[in-house]
Amino acid sequence: MTDRFRKKLLYLHYMNVLTNKQLLTWLRVDPGFEQPLSTPPAHIKLTPAQSLKLQKNLSAASYLEISAHLTHSNTSFITIFDSIYPDNLREIYDPPVILYMKGNVEYLRNEKMLAVVGSRKADQYTETMLNIILPDLLAEGICIISGLAKGADSIAHRLALKGQTIGVTGSGFQHVYPTSNQQLYKEMAAAQLLLSEYPPYIKPQKFHFPMRNRIIAGLSKGLLVTQAAVKSGTMITVDRALEEGRDIFSVPGSAVDPLSEGTNSLISQGAKLTVSAKDILNEWSI
Known part of the structure; x- marks a missing residue:
């Protein structure tokens, strides 16, 4: 080029x-x-x-x-033609032509990427389970990817700050969304990696988030689902991950909790029941 x-x-x-x-x-x-x-x-x-x-x-x-x-604005970019552009992402349907970046671009060379997705209403159960699961994954060099939303995304990113984490946004970097994640954005821009297919000046729009989710699924080797309703953006991301042949790991939950309906349903359909890092590490022969 x-x-x-x-x-x-x-x-x-x-x-x-x-x-x-x-x-x-x-x-x-x-x-x-x-x-x-x-x-x-x-x-x-x-x-x-x-x-x-x-x-x-x-x-x-x-x-x-x-x-x-x-x-x-301290923003760099890569194109689909650059060698550092991840092969997993390049091979999906509709891969982003350009990605804007803040932070450590070398994270894109990590082939062990796990996406963590779940409800924006995720509660203490998600935090408890991710506190159990993520530390051993981070110790093995697995990079945690999520979407910087409220709830499960924010919990996953904060826990992963001790290792490697990539946040994929649905807007340009000048518009932090949600605004409650301002400090998390700053920490990740300084020491982790932020990605967006939108130029810095672009404001968040509702249709941006399904597009963001295809990048999360595309980058990952597998997808870990915490709490999620049956009909939710999380499950749309799962569908996209399945289309791309990614592994699906699901944290089981209470049968009477609406936020566990999606994860329990995934397990019944063949997703890997996940309650510890070993469930993922063994699946990946790590």
Whole structure:
């Protein structure tokens, strides 16, 4: 990948005009990225709003301004063509063309990644079980991935600060969501790794979070589910992980707790019942 190619790709991505699928289509039909940015390949059907926004943005900022903005915000980026881009993620359906990053990019070289997902309403039971399960996994060099949401995500990240943890956000880094995680964001940006497929200035939107979840599932070797309702965003992430052939580990819970309905259901469908680190380490022959 030439420097010119890389600059054009960042410039186009930073505008946030095309969808990720449209960018992938562009790169497939025009692998040399020779088409002028003002005139996407015919295979890409832009809406009138997209066309107007593209023309407006092409004259709004230069590549140097975008680069300076990233540098000023201490944000780096990688593309799908870079060697450090994880193979697991590259191979999923609709892999992100660009990932923006804060923190230790070397974590992306870790092939032992476990996603931890669960309810935003997760209670003391999740904290208790993750306190039992995670320390031995971290001691074996397993990197914990989650989505920096309230509840299970936040609990997992905080417990994993003693090892390696990656937070995948559903917004640009200038917009911490939820705001209650401001301090966690700062700690992870300083000593762990934050990832987003959204440029720093992009605010969180409802549809961003299912897109974020595909990255969480894509990066991971397996998915550990704590408390989750049967119908929830957590279970959507599980479905995506199953589509990508990831291992599913599930923490059992009380039969009368609605937040255990999802995890108990997964176990009945073949997920690995998980109450200690050994359940995961043995499955992975670690």
